[in-house]
Amino acid sequence: MSDGLEKTPASSSSPVEERDRAAAYPFREMERRARARWRDEGLFEIRDPMAAKRPFYSLNMFPYPSGDLHVGHGRNYILGDVVTRLKTMQGYDVLSPMGWDAFGLPAENAAIANKIHPAVWTKRNIARMKEQLLSWGLAYDWNREIASCLPDYYRWTQWIFLQLYKRGLAYRAKSAVNWCPTDRTVLANEQVVEGRCERCGSPVETRELEQWFFKITAYAEPLLHDLSLLAHWPEKVRVMQTNWIGRSEGASIRFELRGAEEPVSVFTTRPDTLYGATFLVLAAEHPLVKKLLEGGKLSREAAAFVERLRHQRVENRFAVETEKEGFATGLTAVHPLTGKPLPVWVANYVLMGYGTGAIMAVPAHDQRDFEFAQKYRHPVVEVIRPPDGSGFDGKGAYEGEGRMVNSAPHDGLSSEEGKRAVIQALVEKKAGESRVNYRLRDWLISRQRYWGAPIPVVYCAKCGVQPVPESELPVLLPDQVEFKPTGESPLLSNEKFLAAKCPTCGGPARRETDTMDTFVDSSWYFLRFLNPKMETAPFASDAVNRWLPVNQYIGGVEHAILHLLYSRFIVKVLKDLGMVAFAEPFERLFTQGMITKDGHKMSKSKGNVVAPDTLIERYGADTVRLYTLFIGPPEKDAEWNDRGVEGAYRFLMRYWKMIDQFIEIAGNQPSRRRPADPRPWADSGPARDLRRRVNEVTAQILEDMDRLHLNTAVSGLMQLVNAVQDYQAAEGDMLAPEVAEAVDLATRLLGPLAPHTAEGAWERLGHAESIFRSGWPTASQEALARDLERLVVQVNGKVRSQVEVPVGATAEAIQKAAMADPRVQKFTDGKTVAQVIHVPGRLVNIVVK
RNA sequence: GCCCGGGUGGCGGAAUGGUAGACGCAGGGGACUUAAAAUCCCCUGGGGGAAACCCCAUGAAGGUUCGAGCCCUUCCCCGGGCACCA
Numbered sequence: 032m033s034d035g036l037e038k039t040p041a042s043s044s045s046p047v048e049e050r051d052r053a054a055a056y057p058f059r060e061m062e063r064r065a066r067a068r069w070r071d072e073g074l075f076e077i078r079d080p081m082a083a084k085r086p087f088y089s090l091n092m093f094p095y096p097s098g099d100l101h102v103g104h105g106r107n108y109i110l111g112d113v114v115t116r117l118k119t120m121q122g123y124d125v126l127s128p129m130g131w132d133a134f135g136l137p138a139e140n141a142a143i144a145n146k147i148h149p150a151v152w153t154k155r156n157i158a159r160m161k162e163q164l165l166s167w168g169l170a171y172d173w174n175r176e177i178a179s180c181l182p183d184y185y186r187w188t189q190w191i192f193l194q195l196y197k198r199g200l201a202y203r204a205k206s207a208v209n210w211c212p213t214d215r216t217v218l219a220n221e222q223v224v225e226g227r228c229e230r231c232g233s234p235v236e237t238r239e240l241e242q243w244f245f246k247i248t249a250y251a252e253p254l255l256h257d258l259s260l261l262a263h264w265p266e267k268v269r270v271m272q273t274n275w276i277g278r279s280e281g282a283s284i285r286f287e288l289r290g291a292e293e294p295v296s297v298f299t300t301r302p303d304t305l306y307g308a309t310f311l312v313l314a315a316e317h318p319l320v321k322k323l324l325e326g327g328k329l330s331r332e333a334a335a336f337v338e339r340l341r342h343q344r345v346e347n348r349f350a351v352e353t354e355k356e357g358f359a360t361g362l363t364a365v366h367p368l369t370g371k372p373l374p375v376w377v378a379n380y381v382l383m384g385y386g387t388g389a390i391m392a393v394p395a396h397d398q399r400d401f402e403f404a405q406k407y408r409h410p411v412v413e414v415i416r417p418p419d420g421s422g423f424d425g426k427g428a429y430e431g432e433g434r435m436v437n438s439a440p441h442d443g444l445s446s447e448e449g450k451r452a453v454i455q456a457l458v459e460k461k462a463g464e465s466r467v468n469y470r471l472r473d474w475l476i477s478r479q480r481y482w483g484a485p486i487p488v489v490y491c492a493k494c495g496v497q498p499v500p501e502s503e504l505p506v507l508l509p510d511q512v513e514f515k516p517t518g519e520s521p522l523l524s525n526e527k528f529l530a531a532k533c534p535t536c537g538g539p540a541r542r543e544t545d546t547m548d549t550f551v552d553s554s555w556y557f558l559r560f561l562n563p564k565m566e567t568a569p570f571a572s573d574a575v576n577r578w579l580p581v582n583q584y585i586g587g588v589e590h591a592i593l594h595l596l597y598s599r600f601i602v603k604v605l606k607d608l609g610m611v612a613f614a615e616p617f618e619r620l621f622t623q624g625m626i627t628k629d630g631h632k633m634s635k636s637k638g639n640v641v642a643p644d645t646l647i648e649r650y651g652a653d654t655v656r657l658y659t660l661f662i663g664p665p666e667k668d669a670e671w672n673d674r675g676v677e678g679a680y681r682f683l684m685r686y687w688k689m690i691d692q693f694i695e696i697a698g699n700q701p702s703r704r705r706p707a708d709p710r711p712w713a714d715s716g717p718a719r720d721l722r723r724r725v726n727e728v729t730a731q732i733l734e735d736m737d738r739l740h741l742n743t744a745v746s747g748l749m750q751l752v753n754a755v756q757d758y759q760a761a762e763g764d765m766l767a768p769e770v771a772e773a774v775d776l777a778t779r780l781l782g783p784l785a786p787h788t789a790e791g792a793w794e795r796l797g798h799a800e801s802i803f804r805s806g807w808p809t810a811s812q813e814a815l816a817r818d819l820e821r822l823v824v825q826v827n828g829k830v831r832s833q834v835e836v837p838v839g840a841t842a843e844a845i846q847k848a849a850m851a852d853p854r855v856q857k858f859t860d861g862k863t864v865a866q867v868i869h870v871p872g873r874l875v876n877i878v879v880k
Numbered sequence: 881g882c883c884c885g886g887g888u889g890g891c892g893g894a895a896u897g898g899u900a901g902a903c904g905c906a907g908g909g910g911a912c913u914u915a916a917a918a919u920c921c922c923c924u925g926g927g928g929g930a931a932a933c934c935c936c937a938u939g940a941a942g943g944u945u946c947g948a949g950c951c952c953u954u955c956c957c958c959g960g961g962c963a964c965c966a
Contacts, residue, residue, distance in 0.1 A: 055918095055919095266884080266885095267884055267885070267960090267961085270883070270884060270961085271883090271884080271961060271962085273883095274882095274883065274884095274961080274962060275961095275962080277962095277965065279965075279966090281966085297966080298965095298966070299966060300965090300966065301966080312966095353964075355964080379964085380964045380966095381964080381966080382964075382965070382966090384965085385965045385966075386965075386966065389966095390966050391966085392966090393966090397966065398964095399964055399966080400966085468965085468966095470962095470965055588960085588961095591961085592961090658904095661892090661893095661903085661904070662892070662893090663892060663893060664893085667885090667886085668959080668960095669892075669893095670891090670892070672891080672892070672905070672906095674891095674904095674905055674906070675892070675904070675905060677905080678903095678904050678905055679904085681904095681919095682903095682904085684919095688919095742892090742893075742894090742903090743893095743894070743902085743903080745903080745904090746893090746894075746902065746903035746904070747902095747903085748903095749903055749904075750902080750903070753903090760920090760921090823898075823899050825898080825899085825946085825947070827946075827947085828898090828945095828946060828947040828948095829947090830898095830899045833899080854933090865946085866946060867946090868898090868946050868947075870898060870947095873898055873899095874898055874899080874947090876898080876946055876947065877946090878946050878947090
């Protein structure tokens, strides 16, 4: 194993030095002690969820157990841990569970590559990662640990599938999916990178396969609408989900075909341009095209074109600019309002996956249609006149709104009025109606993979698709299978698994061999934590309703759409089933930024991974935690710098030295004011200044912590320690009650950030109870008060001087003092004062001419 | 192309419209030491000046304001998301 710190300057330090530092700040012993204490006292365990008086659910997205964690992962958990400890100190009963998103493809790849069973590989990684999480000193209630790959968990994933099936929200359909011809397997969208297979680089093709779907589109509207309830989510994530759902209003329009019974339906957002439609275009996968192809009705060129498109589709989609290409189908449609004939074409720029897979082409007002019309000499008819009155220039489409022209009875209407009028006309002719269309598509949950929850259905020759009865769950994943990639689920290789009995007729049936997308597993895990071992239901409704929505959810922004949208969907379904009382699973969402090294995301292949283990070994967990928090605003990306770790270490040593000195001089009686020293608070002088400063900084830290501005909270702690040191250096007085107060505040405020150190200091300060039971401090208002205040004096907006005035002085007195300042007079002499701005407590600005 | 972020010292970053650069890192000087490390103290945006102090400076250019890093307009650059979405 290589030492990830070889390049750091610290590694050149001598063993002697390290020993000296370790003696001055004995983090190893202290961290061990603190962790043992938290564990033994069950400090972060919730024994009975229903007994909690002030529930607070603090949750990190549970990880996929891929192996080693690096400091970038650590940031996520450290942030969550700060929330957990902060809320604990604030008196909440905090639920802080951890688990494993343990199904997934990497385990299966490991099985193929290393001949190790996915279950073994996963278990090993979980053990390794758990060890790492523990080494960071993270406060989790390990009694609630779950793993989605265990039967007592996935049994309930299957159960949820059945509930969706019963409601008609899980269905089987033929669909075009990503197919890698080399690996002979279906790929998830995430595994298709720029049209190629992530693993082997082959161009991905499209195949039509029978797949299981969840009907998430049935919830498109509430999923969109309820985003407005999520005031404490990052704007960015809400925008991403909004775009993903992609609602657009428009019309559905039916065009009759000459000599055919079935009309062609199109979706358009611009019914006001209907009179400008000069042809129709179908996607290559459109059912009508398929029918023509199979019936031999297409020209040879057109048929070849369609075949080619079907295979190139995926790659084409990633081509930056594809030349528009198409062929006439030979069909003719009829304009529903004018009766004019419109040729029907098939082309590469129309997608089957959006709307109806067919469009009406309005070349004058849609740039794509325009380009296509130019190439194939379709007529271009202007029907919208821009507000500036300019006419159609023939060089490009005008896509804005305007007034209708060349539109028979609707001429002169605005686009907005026109949309309504045209839809009205279509409704009267039964040729169309208004329509809302979504970009969101149903969730394809089938995976032809082994390491996932088996989809609990069987196929009976007589009865067809049959759900497995709930009483027979879980459908267990068999151990013995062939992992070779064949394009079909490895489960097919296990005869015993395949053979099933039809629950309806009792006859022989074949088991479904696809497993579920792992996003199904993770779309409900946060409910399971309340009663992780429950055997009669996936979760206990009363407990879940008491604790959810999750008060603070923390994770990477890469889950902004998939996991967070799927979880919202499943919760809405469960709500409709009466199983939960809330509509949204996560009240507050925080997406932390990535930690980069040498400008890149950390990855094994780039060799820029910063391993936490060696750092923790050398500096202790609290140093790593503190540096990780100090590195920058938690929501932003940050560049890791090993020197910065040294800085955090130096700070903790200075803090520890301060505690040492304090105890040596003042003793360790557990009081904020030293009983041995009966001095009252100082009325004035350095001690009074120290107290004010300490409470000012405390007020800032308290606010920063609440807003998760943890980088500035850390800097505030540094300022506290600096203030005490400066006072001690100048006054040589460690006995002042003001110092005792500063030490107490610094220690408790440090608790959530550097918990081991704070706990160790707290104990040395003579407290019997854990620091996490000591309550959360407040700043003393009385300490913040001052007799004199310092105001900035500006002349014409530029700072020229400062004046010190009694608090509560009249505006006149303050202005007089400001004007009397010689440095101010230098700039006001010989000029007329036009105006004086006085911002109380802040500044005086003298405007002169 | 569209939609979000973001551009502040050598570096990470601070700044409810009110003293730009807190805090830390790096660098320079000093104390301690036989010496080094560690530790402690001082300095550290640019320019001018012996100093007091002055001028310039938050990607660029305008604007609003007594006052703009922060608000508005236009533009440039970087990061992310979506992308032939009808």
